[in-house]
Amino acid sequence: MMENNYLLADRYRIKNLLGEGGMANVYLAHDEILDRDVAVKVLRLDLRNDQETQRRFQREAKATSELNHPNIVSILDVGEENGMQYIVMEYVKGEDLKKYIVKHFPIPYQRVVDMMEQILSAVAHAHAHGIIHRDLKPQNILVDEEGNVKITDFGIAVILSDNSITQTNSLLGSVHYLSPEQARGHMATKQSDIYSLGIILYEMLTGSVPFEGESAVSIAIKHFQNEMPSVRDYDPRVPQALENVILKATAKDPSQRYATVVDMATDLKTSLSPKRAGEPKWHPDHSKDLEETKVLPAIAAAAEAAHPQTADAATADSGSAPAAPEAEQAPAKKKKKKKPWWFWASIAGGALLVILIAVFFLTAKKDVKxxxxxxxxxxxxxxxxxxxxxxxxxxxxxxxxxxxxxxxxxxxxxxxxxxxxxxxxxxxxxRGKKGYKLGEYVGDAYATVAERLRAQKITVKREYANSADVAPGEIMRQSPKAGKTVIPGSDTVTLTVSRGKKQIVLRDLSNYTKKSVQDYADENGLNVTFHQGYSDTVTAGLVMSQDPAAGTSVTADTNIVVVLSQGAKPTKTTNITRTVQIQYQAPADDTSSSSASDATSSASSSTASTPVPNDIVIYIQDKSHSLNTVYRQFTITKDTTVELPFTVDSGQSAHYKITRDGTVIADETVNP
The missing domain is CATH 3.30.10.20 (Trypsin Inhibitor V; Chain A)
Structure with a gap:
């Protein structure tokens, strides 16, 4: 038996055993060149020196490699390595028809017909290439996951052109599906496959085979002696036309069966048609016997001895005269002489002796291997x-x-x-492989436990998880649990190892909603505290800021503070009035020249009665005004008091500026 992961022919990586048979083991493997799964059939090592088994194995490879049909499992490669003969086949993921019948019975009639048509198409292809399967049965028919059917196991198939194969005097094939002629030890023909197909169709409709018995011999005898049980007795809803396909395929006489598998497929195709609803039941022609009954010589001898021929009556005298009148007739004939008792005794003894000899030879225990x-x-x-x-x-x-x-x-x-x-x-x-009872490994160091299990040839799989309670490198969980028994070389033990607290690099949570932040915190085991604040730039309900900042590395259970925007802070308008006194300033005197003095003297006397006005300009800044725009402009000739009104939002301030004759005399900020 090949171990898992063995590389066959530097190409086929063995994955696991699919099944074991009397001749070969079948493995699931992966073709590492074409990157696909395949089935590898390997001749059992204990049979590699058995010439007959080798011939059968090679015959399967030869027969199937000549066939290319969607309903026949394809042969992809044939070879030998280290004395192991192997066949690489297409891998069919599914189950055999026997298991399919058990799982899906009762199967809808149309589904039965559809599957049977695929089987018939495959057998017809084999027959067209001169190959008779000889072992057609549900166990040799695979059904994939899409419901497609594929025939396999041509191990005892006979190639009609191969004259070196002995085809008579041997009982080949599964006895429940064996044709009468094969049961008698005669050569299998295409009609023998047709008989097996009829039995398969019977089983698909009833869920069981037609003939059962205590031994293979008793079942084989029923195939050539007993009538085929009626499918309609089991299920009266089965159309007669469909039952007729079974009856004709399983006729005792091969000459009364379908001539070809194609003929059977043609008949089956219309068996559910309403046009054939009134079809009568098919009956074979009993005028022909399948074969003369063979009589054992010893039994024939015993029968002859038990019924000996008696002596003929006394003969008349050929030379006698004509009969005289009744009165003158000659005396009556002498009575036949009675045989002595010892004569009959010797006859009976001889017959008994022959019977005893026959019984001895028929019932004597024979030598068997x-x-x-x-x-x-x-x-x-x-x-x-x-x-x-x-x-x-x-x-x-x-x-x-x-x-x-x-x-x-x-x-x-x-x-x-x-x-x-x-x-x-x-x-x-x-009992299978000797098991190993698992201990309690939670809390132990992974390295120590893994080394111990691998020493027992148990596959160990390591998984990681974060934990705030379990130290890094220690086992947090195990599967299977403590106390369970595993099989070395087959089973896997999974150990979950602590990484310690989870390390998290904080994400930038800007513009996250409160729910998104909470989901992120829950997912990573973080604690989160929410605050609120006003923002003129961040939409209300979204994150304005976070602490720690994005990109910071933290562990699980760390607390993060997130500020959510309340939107822009609401404003409150305030009206302010400021009273300002503007002082008048007379223009300065100019004494630069005498003429000017005279003029000034003249003007002074005039001014003394009329002052020169100051030019005043006021600027204000509030919610409604700007310092760049003149708020008020006027002249004064004396000190003047003015009231300046301001309108400001809460938290804001106002401002004003006053010039006199172009010179700034006031520049103040006004707070509410």
């Missing part, structure tokens, strides 16, 4: 022993790293030993 039971289930081994007229004795169980649980490891006596029919065979059945 112990069949190869290794790899079979206990049920399969029991059936195989019954077929060989042997019985199961004691069943012992022991652990095995190579034989699956429930399968036979070996028999006692061993395979190939010659014993008498009826003898007892003891079996040693696998």
């Amino acid at each position: 112990v069949p190869d039971l290794a790899g079979l289930t206990q049920e399969q081994a029991e059936t195989t022993l019954k077929n060989a007229d042997l019985t199961i004795g004691t069943v012992e169980k022991e652990y095995s790293s190579s034989v699956a649980k429930g399968d036979v490891i070996r028999s006692i006596p061993a395979r190939g030993q010659v014993i008498k029919q009826g003898n007892t065979i003891n079996l040693v059945v696998s």
